[in-house]
Amino acid sequence: MDSKEHWEIVYGTKxxxxxxxxxxxxxxSLDLIHSLSLKKKSKIIDVGGGDSKLVDFLxxxxxxxxxxxxxxxxxxxxAKERLGEHAKKVTWIQADIxxxxxxxxYELLHDRAAFHFLTExxxxxxxxxLVNNSVxxxxxxxxFSEKGPEKCSGLPIKQYNVGLxxxxxxxxxxxxxxxxxxxxxxxxxxxxxxxxxxxxx
Numbered sequence: 001m002d003s004k005e006h007w008e009i010v011y012g013t014k015x016x017x018x019x020x021x022x023x024x025x026x027x028x029s030l031d032l033i034h035s036l037s038l039k040k041k042s043k044i045i046d047v048g049g050g051d052s053k054l055v056d057f058l059x060x061x062x063x064x065x066x067x068x069x070x071x072x073x074x075x076x077x078x079a080k081e082r083l084g085e086h087a088k089k090v091t092w093i094q095a096d097i098x099x100x101x102x103x104x105x106y107e108l109l110h111d112r113a114a115f116h117f118l119t120e121x122x123x124x125x126x127x128x129x130l131v132n133n134s135v136x137x138x139x140x141x142x143x144f145s146e147k148g149p150e151k152c153s154g155l156p157i158k159q160y161n162v163g164l165x166x167x168x169x170x171x172x173x174x175x176x177x178x179x180x181x182x183x184x185x186x187x188x189x190x191x192x193x194x195x196x197x198x199x200x201x
Contacts, residue, residue, distance in 0.1 A: 143190060
């Protein structure tokens with residue numbers, strides 16, 4: 001089974017209450033985004049956004065140029081249904097991030113819990129190359145930490161610490177890192193590491 005098929009099955013058979021990554025309020029992501037003092041017209045892409053509610057909050061705050069990318073069309077459809085008419089304000093892209101070819105540059109790339117599913121060096125390098133070529137401002141990356149799970153949704157993941165994050169995104173300067181004890185909808189805890197970066201000039 002390839003990655004796309006896996007995620008279409010997940011989003012086609014499980015409710016938000018049945019998957020570990022669901023958040024009612026993506027508070028750390030919002031706090032880190034607020035710390036960047038972005039203009040409302042800044043181009044923002046949420047990688048692996050699926051049916052995350054981050055886009056809801058960004059729209060409510062007046063951001064005007066938001067793209068949500070996910071490998072699962074079913075995940076994006078769920079987000080569109082939730083947003084209703086507001087979904088028309090968002091650019092939706094169904095694609096695997098490691099083969100995605102952006103047609104524009106972004107001020108911010110946000111990724112909570114997609115990057116850590118890339119476990120092979122070639123996959124990671126493809127992601128880094130995309131970031132280096134298409135993000136001229138900031139990154140916010142949230143991954144499982146070294147205290148986090150070794151698998152998620154039945155798939156292996158790659159754990160990160162601050163030093164490894166810095167070594168991976170060398171064309172960006174670390175701004176700050178935070179840890180999160182994410183409470184899943186079914187009562188377990190997952191340990192995340194979030195880091196924000198700015199492009200080295």
